Structures are given as structure tokens and as C-alpha cells.
Amino acid sequence: MALIVQKYGGTSVGDPARIKNVANRVAKYRAQGDQIVVVVSAMSGVTDNLIRLAKEIMPLPSEREMDMLLSTGEQTTIALTAMALHALNIPAASLTGAQAGIVTDGVHTKAKIQNITPQKVHALLDAGNVVIVAGFQGETSEGQITTLGRGGSDLTAIALAAALKADLCQIYTDVDGVYTTDPRLVPTARKLAEISYDEMLELASSGAKVMQSRSVEFAKKFGVVFEVRSSLNENPGTIVKEETKNMEDVVIRGVALDKNQAKVTLVAVPDRPGVAARIFKALAEATINVDMIVQNVSHGSGTPSTDLSFTVDKPELLKARQVIDGLKSEIGFREAIADEKIGKLSIVGVGMKSHSGVAAKMFETLAKEGVNIDMISTSEIKISVVIDLAKGEAATRAVHAAFLG
Amino acid sequence: MALIVQKYGGTSVGDPARIKNVANRVAKYRAQGDQIVVVVSAMSGVTDNLIRLAKEIMPLPSEREMDMLLSTGEQTTIALTAMALHALNIPAASLTGAQAGIVTDGVHTKAKIQNITPQKVHALLDAGNVVIVAGFQGETSEGQITTLGRGGSDLTAIALAAALKADLCQIYTDVDGVYTTDPRLVPTARKLAEISYDEMLELASSGAKVMQSRSVEFAKKFGVVFEVRSSLNENPGTIVKEETKNMEDVVIRGVALDKNQAKVTLVAVPDRPGVAARIFKALAEATINVDMIVQNVSHGSGTPSTDLSFTVDKPELLKARQVIDGLKSEIGFREAIADEKIGKLSIVGVGMKSHSGVAAKMFETLAKEGVNIDMISTSEIKISVVIDLAKGEAATRAVHAAFLG
Numbered sequence: 075m076a077l078i079v080q081k082y083g084g085t086s087v088g089d090p091a092r093i094k095n096v097a098n099r100v101a102k103y104r105a106q107g108d109q110i111v112v113v114v115s116a117m118s119g120v121t122d123n124l125i126r127l128a129k130e131i132m133p134l135p136s137e138r139e140m141d142m143l144l145s146t147g148e149q150t151t152i153a154l155t156a157m158a159l160h161a162l163n164i165p166a167a168s169l170t171g172a173q174a175g176i177v178t179d180g181v182h183t184k185a186k187i188q189n190i191t192p193q194k195v196h197a198l199l200d201a202g203n204v205v206i207v208a209g210f211q212g213e214t215s216e217g218q219i220t221t222l223g224r225g226g227s228d229l230t231a232i233a234l235a236a237a238l239k240a241d242l243c244q245i246y247t248d249v250d251g252v253y254t255t256d257p258r259l260v261p262t263a264r265k266l267a268e269i270s271y272d273e274m275l276e277l278a279s280s281g282a283k284v285m286q287s288r289s290v291e292f293a294k295k296f297g298v299v300f301e302v303r304s305s306l307n308e309n310p311g312t313i314v315k316e317e318t319k320n321m322e323d324v325v326i327r328g329v330a331l332d333k334n335q336a337k338v339t340l341v342a343v344p345d346r347p348g349v350a351a352r353i354f355k356a357l358a359e360a361t362i363n364v365d366m367i368v369q370n371v372s373h374g375s376g377t378p379s380t381d382l383s384f385t386v387d388k389p390e391l392l393k394a395r396q397v398i399d400g401l402k403s404e405i406g407f408r409e410a411i412a413d414e415k416i417g418k419l420s421i422v423g424v425g426m427k428s429h430s431g432v433a434a435k436m437f438e439t440l441a442k443e444g445v446n447i448d449m450i451s452t453s454e455i456k457i458s459v460v461i462d463l464a465k466g467e468a469a470t471r472a473v474h475a476a477f478l479g
Numbered sequence: 480m481a482l483i484v485q486k487y488g489g490t491s492v493g494d495p496a497r498i499k500n501v502a503n504r505v506a507k508y509r510a511q512g513d514q515i516v517v518v519v520s521a522m523s524g525v526t527d528n529l530i531r532l533a534k535e536i537m538p539l540p541s542e543r544e545m546d547m548l549l550s551t552g553e554q555t556t557i558a559l560t561a562m563a564l565h566a567l568n569i570p571a572a573s574l575t576g577a578q579a580g581i582v583t584d585g586v587h588t589k590a591k592i593q594n595i596t597p598q599k600v601h602a603l604l605d606a607g608n609v610v611i612v613a614g615f616q617g618e619t620s621e622g623q624i625t626t627l628g629r630g631g632s633d634l635t636a637i638a639l640a641a642a643l644k645a646d647l648c649q650i651y652t653d654v655d656g657v658y659t660t661d662p663r664l665v666p667t668a669r670k671l672a673e674i675s676y677d678e679m680l681e682l683a684s685s686g687a688k689v690m691q692s693r694s695v696e697f698a699k700k701f702g703v704v705f706e707v708r709s710s711l712n713e714n715p716g717t718i719v720k721e722e723t724k725n726m727e728d729v730v731i732r733g734v735a736l737d738k739n740q741a742k743v744t745l746v747a748v749p750d751r752p753g754v755a756a757r758i759f760k761a762l763a764e765a766t767i768n769v770d771m772i773v774q775n776v777s778h779g780s781g782t783p784s785t786d787l788s789f790t791v792d793k794p795e796l797l798k799a800r801q802v803i804d805g806l807k808s809e810i811g812f813r814e815a816i817a818d819e820k821i822g823k824l825s826i827v828g829v830g831m832k833s834h835s836g837v838a839a840k841m842f843e844t845l846a847k848e849g850v851n852i853d854m855i856s857t858s859e860i861k862i863s864v865v866i867d868l869a870k871g872e873a874a875t876r877a878v879h880a881a882f883l884g
Contacts, residue, residue, distance in 0.1 A: 090535035124555065130495035131559050132566035139565070142573050143558035146551035150529065153548035154536055160544070161537035168547050173622060194622075217578060217599075 076241040077109045077199070081209065081231035084118035085248050086305035087151050090158075093117075096305065097158035099246075100204055104164060109199045111238065113209045113231040114155055116147025137182035141211075141221045145171070148208035148227070155206045166204040169194060172213030174205075175237075176230065180214045184223035187212060187230075187292075190237035207234060225286025232289055236296040243298055245285065246305035251312035252277070252284055254478045255329040260471050262479065266327065267310075270317035273327045273422050276456040279365075280420035281332025290314065317424050325425035325432060326477040331470045332418040335365060336391040337448070337460060338384055338398060342408035345378035349405055353382070353398070360397050362390045366418070366451040366458065382407075383449055385460065388414060416448065417466030420458040421473060433457050439476040445469045481646040482514045482604070486614065486636035489523035490653045491710035492556050495563075498522075501710065502563035504651075505609055509569060514604045516643065518614045518636040519560055521552025542587035546616075546626045550576070553613035553632070560611045571609040574599060577618030579610075580642075581635065585619045589628035592617060592635075592697075595642035612639060630691025637694050641701040648703055650690065651710035656717035657682070657689055659883045660734040665876050667884065671732065672715075675722035678732045678827050681861040684770075685825035686737025695719065722829050730830035730837060731882040736875045737823040740770060741796040742853070742865060743789055743803060747813035750783035754810055758787070758803070765802050767795045771823070771856040771863060787812075788854055790865065793819060821853065822871030825863040826878060838862050844881040850874045 080100065087093050096112070103110055124143050128135045135143075152168035159166035175192050178185035198205045209227025212220050222229050228245055235243035250265055252274065257263040269277075271294035278287045284302055293300055293314065303311025321327075343349055350369065357364055366385045386394045391412055398410045426432050436457055440447060445468075449460035461469055485505065492498050501517070508515055529548050533540045540548075557573035564571035580597050583590035603610045614632025617625050627634050633650055640648035655670055657679065662668040674682075676699035683692045689707055698705055698719065708716025726732075748754055755774065762769055771790045791799045796817055803815045831837050841862055845852060850873075854865035866874055 090532060093536060127495060127555075127559060128562060131498060131562040135562045136565055139558045139561045139573060142561070142575075143555060146554045149551045149554075150532075150548060153544045154532060156544045156547070157533055157536040157540045160541055168544060170547075170624075219575075 075107050075109060077111070077238060078103060079111045079113065079231050079235040079238065079240045079243045080246060081113040081227055081244065082115065082246045082305055083227065083248070084115040084121070086246055087114050087155065088118040090154065093151070093154050093158045094161070096155060097162055097164075099305065100159060101162050101164055104204060110204045111195060111199070111234060111240070112155060112204060112206045113227055113234060114148060114151040114206065115209050115227040116144075117151055120147040120150065138218065141182045141219050144221055145208070145211040145219050148210050152206045152208045159204055164204055165202050166206060167198050168206040168208070169198070170208045171211035171230065172217075172219065174207045174234070176212035176233070177215055178212035178220045178222070180216070180218060180220065182220055185212060185220035187222070187233050190233055192234065192237050195234070195238065225289050228285055228289035229292055232293045232296075232298050232300060235298045235300065243300040244311075245300055245302045247284070247302060248304065248306065249284065249302075250304045250307070250309050251302050252282070252314070253328070255470060255474050256282070256331065259331065259467050260474045262474065264478070266312045268313040268315060268321070269327055270321055270424055271314060272317060272455055273424055274314050276420070276422040276453065277328050277330055280330035280422065280456065280458065281334065281418065282328070282330045322425045322428050324423060325429045326421050326423040327425075328422050329470055329474045329478065330420045330422070331466050332420070333463060333466060334388050335385045335416060335418045335460070336388045337413045337416050338386065338391070338394055339411045339413070340382045340398065340407045341411065342379040343382050344406055345380045350382065352405065353401060356397050356401060357394060360393055362386055362394050362397065366449055366460065368449045368451065385416070385418065385449070415463040416460050417463045417469075418458055418460050419466065419469055419473065420456055421477060422456045424455050426455050426457075435476060436473060439472050440469055443469055443472045480512050480514060482516070482643060483508060484516045484518065484636050484640040484643065484645045484648045485651060486518040486632055486649065487520065487651045487710055488632065488653070489520040489526070491651055492519050492560065493523040495559065498556070498559050498563045499566070501560060502567055502569070504710065505564060506567050506569055509609060515609045516600060516604070516639060516645070517560060517609060517611045518632055518639060519553060519556040519611065520614050520632040521549075522556055525552040525555065543623065546587045546624050549626055550613070550616045550624050553615050557611040557613045564609055569609055570607050571611060572603050573611040573613070574603070575613045576616035576635065577622075577624065579612045579639070581617035581638070582620055583617035583625045583627070585621070585623060585625065587625055590617060590625035592627065592638050595638055597639065597642050600639070600643065630694050633690055633694035634697055637698045637701075637703050637705060640703045640705065648705035649716075650705055650707045652689070652707060653709065653711065654689065654707075655709045655712070655714050656707050657687070657719070658733070660875060660879045661687070661736065664736065664872050665879045667879065669883070671717045673718040673720060673726070674732055675726055675829055676719060677722060677860055678829055679719050681825070681827040681858065682733050682735050685735035685827065685861065685863065686739065686823065687733065687735045727830045727833050729828060730834045731826050731828040732830075733827050734875055734879045734883065735825045735827065736871050737825070738868060738871060739793050740790045740821060740823045740865070741793045742818045742821050743791065743796070743799055744816045744818070745787045745803065745812040746816065747784040748787050749811055750785045755787065757810065758806060761802050761806060762799060765798060767791055767799050767802065771854055771865065773854045773856065790821070790823065790854070820868040821865050822868045822874075823863055823865050824871065824874055824878065825861055826882060827861045829860050831860050831862075840881060841878060844877050845874055848874055848877045
């Protein structure tokens with residue numbers, strides 16, 4: 075008898091008919107004799123509707139009260155899911171995050187799980203129930219309701235799987251698993267049977283939108299093996315786990331194109347110590363997330379100066395420009411140039427560590443496609459390049475063909 | 480500095496604009512330096528919508544899960560109400576029933592409050608907050624979410640007022656207070672400045688729909704004085720409190736017409752011991768609530784027999800008929816006659832105890848109107864008669880005019 079944690083997102087529980095589908099799937103696993111904990115999100119649309127109501131009351135509602143408000147979304151789903159199991163004559167009981175023993179810090183709307191005391195979950199499982207737990211929410215040790223922020227339901231599932239020492243953790247979503255690249259861009263994209271935590275993290279930060287990084291980081295930290303799979307079919311998904319020896323046989327696991335980045339270049343920045351620190355501290359203080367940073371070598375005669383480029387998420391470009399413009403007189407660069415028409419193309423794979431020539435092959439492939447490389451950034455298992463947005467999709471297809479066929 | 484508990488029903492918090500109105504009203508009281516606890520219901524329509532969702536999943540959902548589901552309605556309102564106060568720069572914090580320390584028994588969907596441990600409410604009040612508590616809900620000592628059934632939010636307010644030793648408890652509703660009779664039927668109906676718990680209870684059981692009896696009973700038991708008033712205007716409402724000497728100067732406090740009753744008459748019931756017990760035990764076992772019971776004297780020659788009449792709520796008439804028909808061969812009455820076209824007219828007043836001739840005056844008034852009396856039932860402070868439904872409204876006007884002008 076295995077203990078399985080299954081997580082279903084908002085689309086999978088979007089209406090009563092879909093909730094019944096979830097119950098049918100749970101029933102199949104249970105018929106095999108397994109104990110099952112189900113983690114559910116709010117029905118799709120419900121959270122947005124609650125946010126709309128709050129904004130009608132005031133533009134910037136208190137985060138404590140937003141948590142009180144939004145946590146009702148998942149609470150609604152757990153009750154309906156338990157009922158759907160009852161309709162199949164399966165004993166089931168729902169638990170809020172607080173009731174399931176999910177204790178968090180007090181940072182409302184983006185709380186961190188501190189520990190889980192799953193006695194109630196165990197007791198209900200032992201009594202023969204499927205246990206339905208509200209995702210995305212917890213309670214402080216003082217009894218305040220909190221929510222975990224974006225991707226919070228995945229985090230609930232993975233943390234519960236760790237606390238319960240589950241045999242299997244399944245993240246049901248509206249895609250079949252993790253692909254070598256976006257199948258909408260590249261028809262030859264293949265679903266991966268397995269991927270390492272680190273590869274998954276690099277793909278997540280490269281624009282692949284399967285899961286939030288924090289859930290994967292949590293799984294890596296606690297060694298929770300999980301499977302990403304679809305709630306719409308019976309296909310096996312992708313297993314995410316610690317890197318194994320044979321994973322290195324594959325040089326490149328996946329290719330990702332991020333169209334959501336913008337580039338800022340500061341031209342002729344005085345080349346003196348502390349300048350870069352000043353710039354990126356100011357951006358951090360404005361809570362702007364900087365992704366790639368590239369500084370070119372000094373050039374020209376006279377005062378030594380350099381060009382400095384960095385990328386930010388497109389929606390934050392305006393804010394970044396304001397921060398940079400505010401520093402102009404202090405730092406004395408010549409001008410700041412923003413470019414929204416860029417794409418970040420990344421290749422990810424633990425095999426890079428033991429295979430040489432990967433970067434060269436990527437650059438050569440791009441050159442053959444007539445794609446100019448604007449910025450380059452590498453990590454141990456990732457190579458990212460910034461290129462012209464208009465050539466992004468063709469470049470993705472070419473690089474995928476070169477490494478993954 | 481007074482401590483005031485205010486309760487607002489579903490219509491008063493029906494949309495964001497109305498929730499803002501509630502906040503404005505609370506702000507006015509707070510500006511006078513009072514501490515305020517606000518109890519709110521679910522926004523009107525929300526509970527029905529949740530019930531509809533549940534019924535789409537299964538026709539008879541588990542009561543535990545219904546409580547999990549329905550308690551989200553009030554939780555949504557408390558968060559929005561706290562935000563509306565924040566928008567007026569008033570410190571406010573919301574609490575679920577469980578967080579407010581409302582401990583109930585485990586009878587889901589109609590739990591009884593067992594005790595209240597209001598430490599959190601006190602702490603938040605002492606820190607300068609308006610405290611918003613979710614009505615209608617509580618938690619068992621094992622941490623299960625429960626709801627209190629119909630009229631539950633009134634009960635929450637009155638129980639909290641008792642536990643907090645509040646100076647004032649205000650029940651805001653969509654009527655101005657308690658009237659001498661239904662103003663839609665009788666234009667000369669007047670709002671009462673005060674009424675005793677017992678009169679309020681007799682009026683509630685006579686078809687006046689201001690409040691559920693259990694809330695009034697709870698208030699009587701714990702001596703909570705409360706005011707019923709409108710959330711739509713500034714008019715003073717009706718104070719409900721223990722009977723005082725001067726209340727007896729008024730013979731009749733109010734007149735109520737209940738059009739929701741039906742009558743069943745068993746003709747020629749054998750007049751032997753135990754027959755009535757058998758009948759009403761069977762009805763009770765079928766959870767049919769019987770209101771008036773009248774047994775006429777035996778008549779006729781031969782075997783002694785009697786006619787037995789009782790009234791039930793109209794929606795339960797069919798079920799009552801089935802129970803009665805099932806007893807026919809065992810008991811041996813001649814026939815059962817059902818009559819849905821009846822009205823129950825009641826006059827209520829503690830003054831009856833010290834004034835004679837009240838019943839005679841009522842019957843005389845009805846006779847003058849040509850209204851035939853079908854059944855009569857009296858208590859210490861109430862006289863009820865069953866009459867032809869078609870004459871109900873005219874009879875109400877005549878009796879109101881005779882006693883209350």
C-alpha cells in the first residue's frame with residue numbers, strides 16, 4: 075500500500091463536472107489499495123473574482139485580510155471535492171491548510187512553510203479516508219490564516235509529501251509533463267521521462283512555465299520525487315528527481331525561449347570601482363528582479379568607460395528606466411538604451427558538465443541561422459543567449475534540432 | 480466607553496457598496512469612542528450559490544462538508560468588511576468563528592454554541608481595532624468547522640454580546656424594528672419602542688419573521704438586551720429585554736397573521752387512552768413540527784369518539800398526511816381532512832396576565848367582522864385562533880384596530 079499525494083490546479087477543478095473527474099481519478103488509485111491525499115487549488119476564476127471584490131472596496135487591501143479572503147477559494151474546492159468522492163461512496167474528509175497542520179511564518183500573501191504537523195491527516199487516512207487538503211494556505215503559530223503566494227498549491231503538495239513521507243507526489247496540470255521545448259513552437263518537441271531538480275529549476279528560470287521555482291527548490295531540499303502530469307488524460311508524465319549518473323548521458327535536456335525579457339544598456343559607464351554595485355543595489359531596492367548582467371570590456375580612449383547591459387522582466391522595464399535615469403547625474407554614463415524586442419534562448423542539461431563543445435555548437439547553429447548574439451550568460455548546466463525577438467522562434471527550432479533532433 | 484456588538488445580515492452586506500455603508504455606520508459609533516465588534520452574515524446570494532454548487536456534485540452532501548463549504552461565505556464578508564474599515568483609516572481585524580473562540584457541539588449544519596473564549600477578540604479590541612467576526616459559524620473542541628443553522632448570525636452576535644459583557648447589542652436588518660403587526664397589511668401598524676423576550680418569542684412563533692426563536696431564547700437565558708433596527712436609516716429600533724412592570728400597562732404588544740399553516744382534522748377518533756400520544760409520537764418521529772392541537776369533546780352515541788385537529792407548516796402537510804394515513808387502520812378514525820386555506824391569527828402581550836376580557840374582546844371583534852373561529856389555543860401571553868385564510872387580512876386589521884388603534 076503506497077501513500078500518494080496528488081495536486082490538482084484551478085483548471086482541473088474549474089467546475090463541478092471537472093471536480094467529478096478528479097474524484098474519478100482518485101477513485102482509480104484508491105481501488106489499487108493506495109492511501110491518497112489530494113491537494114486542490116481554488117476553482118479557476120474564483121481567486122480573480124475575490125481580488126476584484128477586494129479592489130472594489132479599496133485599491134491596496136491589507137495583506138492579512140487578503141489572506142482571510144483568498145483562503146476561502148481553496149476551502150470551497152476541498153468541500154466540493156470531498157462531496158464528489160462521497161458521491162462515489164468513497165470516504166473522504168476535507169481539511170483547511172490550518173487543520174492539516176501547515177504552519178507558516180507571518181508574512182501574509184507570501185508566507186513560507188515552517189513545519190507541518192500532519193497528525194490529523196494521518197488519523198483520517200488511517201480511518202480509511204481520502205484526505206483533501208486546501209492548497210496555497212496555512213496558519214501561523216498564533217492562529218492567523220496565511221497564503222503562500224504564486225505556485226502555493228504545488229508547494230503545499232510537495233511539503234505534505236515530505237512531511238508524510240509519501241511514496242509518490244503527482245502534480246496534475248493542463249500539460250502532459252515537461253517537454254524538450256515548447257511543443258507549440260517546435261513540433262518535434264518530446265516529453266521528457268525524467269529531469270533533475272537543477273535542470274527543472276534552470277528551465278523554470280528560462281521561461282518554461284510548468285512550475286514555480288520555489289516548489290522545485292523545496293522538493294530538491296527535502297528530496298521529494300514528484301511527477302508532473304496531465305489531469306486530462308492517462309499519459310505518464312515527467313518525473314522530477316535528484317540527478318542520476320545516466321542523466322549525464324543526455325547532453326541537453328531542454329531548450330527554452332523567454333519572450334518576456336527586456337534589455338537595458340548603459341553606454342559609456344565610467345569604469346571605476348563601485349559603479350555596478352550602486353546600479354544593482356538601486357534596482358534591488360526598487361524590487362526589480364534583474365536576470366542577466368553583461369559588462370563589456372572597456373573601450374575607447376580618454377576616461378576608461380564600459381558598456382553595461384542587463385535584462386529585466388518586460389513589465390518592470392519602465393520602473394527600471396526610472397531608477398536608471400535617477401542615477402544618471404550621480405554615475406555619469408552617456409545614455410541608457412532600452413530594448414523590448416529581445417528573446418532569451420537557453421539550453422539546459424546536466425550533461426553539459428561532462429561534455430565539451432556545447433556552447434560552440436549552440437553558437438554555430440545560431441550563426442548558420444543568421445542569428446546575431448547580443449548577450450551570453452552561462453551556468454554549470456545552462457547557456458543563455460539574448461537575441462533578436464523576431465528570430466527567436468526560428469532560433470529555438472534550429473537549436474532544438476541540433477541538440478534534440 | 481461602551482462595548483457594542485453590531486450584527487449585519489446578508490442584505491446589509493450584499494455588495495461592496497453596502498459593505499462600505501456598514502463601515503461608515505461603524506465609523507460613526509467608533510467616533511463616539513466606543514469599542515465595536517461587528518458580526519456579519521454571508522453576502523446575500525452567496526450561500527444559495529454555494530448550495531447550488533454542492534447539489535451539482537451530489538443531492539445530499541455530507542453535513543460536515545456543507546459546513547466547510549458554507550463557512551466560506553461569512554469568511555469572505557469579514558475580510559471585505561475589515562478592508563472597508565481600513566479604507567476609512569480605522570484599524571480593524573477579521574476573525575472566523577473559530578478564531579473568535581466560538582466553540583460548538585459537533586452537530587454539523589445546526590451546531591449549538593457551547594462556550595465562547597473571547598481572548599482574541601478582547602486583545603484586538605484593546606489594541607484599538609474594530610473586530611469583525613464571522614457569524615453563523617464556530618468550531619468544535621476537536622477543531623472541526625461547524626455552522627449554527629438558520630438565524631445563526633443573530634445567535635453569534637447575541638452569544639458574543641453575552642461573553643464580552645457588551646453594553647449594547649444591535650441586530651441590523653432590513654426592517655426598522657418590531658411592529659405591532661405587519662405594516663404591509665395594516666397601515667396603522669406602529670413600531671414598538673420595546674418588547675419583552677417572551678412577547679418576541681410568541682410573535683416569532685406566530686409568523687412574525689423578524690428573528691429566529693433560538694436567538695431570542697439565548698438572549699433571554701443570558702439576559703442580553705438587544706435592539707432590532709434597520710441598516711438603511713438612522714431610526715431607533717425596538718429594544719428587546721426582560722419584562723418590566725410598565726410593560727404590563729400595554730395589554731397587547733402585537734398582532735401576527737401566519738399564512739403558512741395547514742390544518743389536519745381526524746374525524747371520529749376512538750376516544751381511548753393513548754391515541755393522541757400515538758399520533759403525535761409518529762409525527763414527531765417524522766420530524767414534523769406540530770403547532771396547535773385541539774381536541775373537541777366526544778360526541779354522538781355508540782362508541783365514544785372525538786375530532787382531533789392540529790396544524791403543521793404548509794410544506795410539511797403532505798408528509799403529515801402520509802404519516803396519518805399510515806395510522807388509519809391501527810387507530811381506526813373515520814377520515815382525515817386537510818385544509819390549507821387557513822390563517823393563524825395571534826395576539827401577544829404580557830399585559831394579558833393582568834387584564835381580563837382580552838379573549839372575549841378578540842372573539843367579539845372577529846364575530847363583528849363575520850369571521851368564524853375554527854380552532855383556539857392560548858398561552859399565558861398569547862391567544863391564537865385559526866380562521867379562514869380569505870378573511871385573514873381583514874381580521875388582522877380589525878383586531879389591530881380594536882387593541883392597538
